């Protein structure tokens with residue numbers, strides 16, 4: 001009898017421990033399942049986040065020019081080993097090449113001064129402002145070779161710590177006369193393109209007229225300036241209200257639009273990013289996007305330049321009524337409204 005009781009007792013223990021083991025096993029399975037679900041969910045979230053980021057970085061939607069246009073950028077940014085002839089480069093650090101394509105009075109001077117405040121960016125200004133550098137294709141290619149090999153010394157050259165080398169090229173400085181050959185050069189050397197444009201080209205027109213007025217008037221102590229570094233100076237300059245020729249206004253705006261469109265078409269297949277002046281003013285994160293595009297470490301960038309024309313456009317144009325009447329109800333009407 002005692003033996004039987006002992007046996008039953010043993011069986012009970014086995015069953016209980018089996019039950020216990022089963023319970024533990026169940027618990028383990030449950031924990032595993034939970035961990036697995038959490039893991040899957042988090043990687044899913046991460047993937048979505050990365051995808052969103054990539055979408056954000058690689059696709060730019062251009063909303064101007066009557067249609068929406070999504071432009072793809074190749075994620076590869078070529079590295080390049082400069083071989084300067086004019087000095088010894090101590091580091092063997094490779095660099096990335098870029099060009100800022102823009103138009104006069106678009107705020108690109110401000111943009112470039114922001115870029116140059118990055119310790120690893122050397123953007124050499126409007127190097128094709130000098131006519132002899134763009135007289136023919138040979139001189140253009142020579143100039144490109146010199147700037148990208150760091151042989152063109154400008155005020156913003158930073159030799160050894162440079163990780164990105166570029167310059168500013170205005171669309172009317174020989175760029176649109178040899179698009180095929182220049183495109184070839186860009187593809188061969190892996191030059192990344194930053195389009196720096198204005199959404200409101202009417203504002204650009206005001207800036208052009210005011211600037212050409214100041215070339216003669218020299219409002220600031222008899223010196224002509226294109227960019228200013230204080231609010232007082234900006235106010236003084238913005239007091240001049242240009243009168244806009246409404247006879248040619250629509251065709252002038254049309255010409256600017258078509259030049260920009262052509263440039264976007266010609267250089268569409270380069271690795272590029274489009275930055276609008278207006279977006280940069282509203283959202284400084286655009287600069288981070290540019291740093292990422294150039295694959296540079298992120299830094300706080302700053303500029304001393306101050307904006308000249310502020311507030312609604314109507315306050316900056318002498319014959320506002322005529323301008324409004326000319327553009328109202330046309331495709332250019334949107335230029336009357338927006339600020340900046």
Ligand SMILES: *[C@@H]1O[C@H](CO)[C@@H](O)[C@H](O)[C@H]1NC(C)=O
Nearest residue numbers: 132133134135136137138139
């Ligand atoms: C191109 O322009 C340069 C001056 O910048 C000149 O010396 C050269 O002869 C020109 N070449 C041709 C092929 O016209």
Ligand SMILES: *[C@@H]1O[C@H](CO)[C@@H](O)[C@H](O)[C@H]1NC(C)=O
Nearest residue numbers: 093119120161162163296297
């Ligand atoms: C940027 O410049 C700093 C300072 O000269 C240097 O230490 C650093 O390596 C540079 N970064 C890159 C990516 O070249």
Ligand SMILES: *[C@@H]1O[C@H](CO)[C@@H](O)[C@H](O)[C@H]1NC(C)=O
Nearest residue numbers: 243244245246247248249251
């Ligand atoms: C305005 O533009 C028209 C057409 O281009 C031109 O004929 C006219 O002379 C211009 N007016 C002024 C004041 O510049």
Ligand SMILES: *[C@@H]1O[C@H](CO)[C@@H](O)[C@H](O)[C@H]1NC(C)=O
Nearest residue numbers: 069070071261264265266268
């Ligand atoms: C640029 O290329 C893309 C795709 O190749 C095309 O859809 C788009 O219309 C082009 N944009 C311009 C301005 O030519």
Ligand SMILES: *[C@@H]1O[C@H](CO)[C@@H](O)[C@H](O)[C@H]1NC(C)=O
Nearest residue numbers: 314320321324325328336337
């Ligand atoms: C422009 O003109 C239209 C119609 O003539 C008028 O309704 C509108 O208020 C004007 N806009 C401005 C900003 O003056």
